[in-house]
Amino acid sequence: MTTVSIVQIGVGGVGRELVGLLLGARAALESRYGFRLEYLALADSTGALASGSPLADERILAAMRAKAAGVSLAASPAGRAIQNWDELVPDGPCIVVDVTAASGHEVLLADVVSGGARVVLANKKPLSATWSSFVELTFSGATRYEATAGAGLPVISTLQGLLDSGDQMVKIEAAMSGTLGYLCGELEAGVPLSTAVRAAHQMGYTEPDPRDDLSGADVARKALIVARTCGLEWELANIPAEPWFPPELAGVSRDAFMARLEELDAPFAARVAAAKAQNGALRYVATITPEGASVSLRVVPSDHPLASLRGPDNLFSFTTTRYAERPLVVRGPGAGQAVTAAGVLADIVATAREM
Ligand SMILES: NC(=O)c1ccc[n+]([C@@H]2O[C@H](COP(=O)([O-])OP(=O)(O)OC[C@H]3O[C@@H](n4cnc5c(N)ncnc54)[C@H](OP(=O)(O)O)[C@@H]3O)[C@@H](O)[C@H]2O)c1
Structure with a gap:
């Protein structure tokens, strides 16, 4: 079974919804497509859940429950502080998912794209920074961003299909x-x-x-x-x-x-x-x-x-x-955590199928 590694930045409302959806959909995706989505790391603004190998579901779900109760990833039992999320991205192929609303990620994301990673965004800011960073992120087809406009609605894919x-x-x-x-x-x-x-x-x-x-x-x-x-x-x-x-x-x-x-x-x-x-x-x-x-x-x-x-x-x-x-x-x-997370997961699956 092929494994596709996921590094997810952001475990707020949409991010936690996405974790639940992805883990719930994994078995069906395995039998439909023959690949297994594995979380390699999850990060918030304080730190990360990461050990260098796929994270066990129980560990992820416990950290998400704690996060919902207000415990940051750095403070959760299995978590640790990090300098920046790019240190979590492995050398080999993986999908980096940005479900934050943070500014300034476009440079790090362009770096991971040039290193061979693929990107999925709900965060609008990396694609609404400069035109040149939009080009760096999207022109190689390395980035999917359906959830940045219309949440889970097929807006970007419809437009791309027309063009x-x-x-x-x-x-x-x-x-x-x-x-x-x-x-x-x-x-x-x-x-x-x-x-x-x-x-x-x-x-x-x-x-x-x-x-x-x-x-x-x-x-x-x-x-x-x-x-x-x-x-x-x-x-x-x-x-x-x-x-x-x-x-x-x-x-x-x-x-x-x-x-x-x-x-x-x-x-x-x-x-x-x-x-x-x-x-x-x-x-x-x-x-x-x-x-x-x-x-x-x-x-x-x-x-x-x-x-x-x-x-x-x-x-x-x-x-x-x-x-x-x-x-x-x-x-x-065109808004809501569940439909937004579903739009992000659809992008992850489409990317994994290409990989
Ligand atoms: N909600 C919707 O209906 C909807 C629809 C379409 C698109 N979106 C987009 O989806 C994204 C997420 O929305 P949300 O409602 O889930 O936001 P949120 O609840 O505020 O969660 C944001 C998450 O990003 C983390 N974060 C912020 N800066 C970070 C950094 N520099 N490094 C690592 N993690 C960082 C936060 O960490 P902490 O937990 O430590 O603060 C938090 O976990 C936004 O860009 C939003 O515009 C949302």
Whole structure:
């Protein structure tokens, strides 16, 4: 039986979900494909679980239970401190899985790719850093990154399939944020923005500081990855994102921002009313064409696929030379630990099959 070694960086919500899925799917994958996925190492921001040989399932699961209870890998009985996760990557072939949200991994990941390893990403930051690092990571086909846009939805693979078969992108329109989609739905139902943001915050739909979602920066990163997949040599500065709050609320503390949310209620109620008066719906839309991109709150006509979106679902509409009259649409839940982990596992399995 061929063994495929996995080094996983990040054991937060998505990372722990992935561990459970991968161990649960392993027997079926063995009989279907004749390879065995083995964890060689798992790392968090403090340390790692690693011994230089495949880790026993019981050891991994005990560390994941401890991690869920707040015990870091460095402090767990079988764990140890490390300087950096790249010391865990073996010389031979393996798959490095980055399920962190950390910045600055692109250099180390490019190093492991040039050393012959393959990479799977849920972390958007390595692919939304410079264009040259995107090229280093992806142009040899060494990196899969389906979960960076649309979580488990087949967005990147659909786009790559279109382009690889000779199609050309004309326009991509997408609602790429479950959090902001939820807020649009609440606004449409007449809920004041302040109430909707506080509810989303309490339910864990937003980042700890909701401005990380409301700034549009996360959507701009996803849009950049989609645009770069089309071969557009853009940087993040090429994708201006409209924030949901004015500049004077950008510099205040998180608590002060939350306390001043009511200031946004009247302007947003007016925008929703204006959208309804035009028989349209207010949506936070990323638009990408070969000429440029934008990420903004837009009024979409009531017969547009984006208008029918409800709650935190994502929708990606691809207008291409082949799909010119009616776009090819990918739609469904675009956030959540389970669907994201499933998207990452599908990338791991596809990579292992190639290996
Ligand atoms: N949740 C979703 O619905 C969703 C959807 C699509 C994509 N994603 C992406 O998936 C990734 C993971 O999300 P998550 O919700 O699981 O995040 P999370 O719960 O915050 O977990 C992040 C993990 O990364 C670890 N980490 C951070 N910096 C590190 C470093 N320098 N070296 C090693 N480990 C490091 C953290 O370590 P500690 O535990 O020590 O802090 C933690 O275990 C993110 O990039 C996110 O954008 C998430």
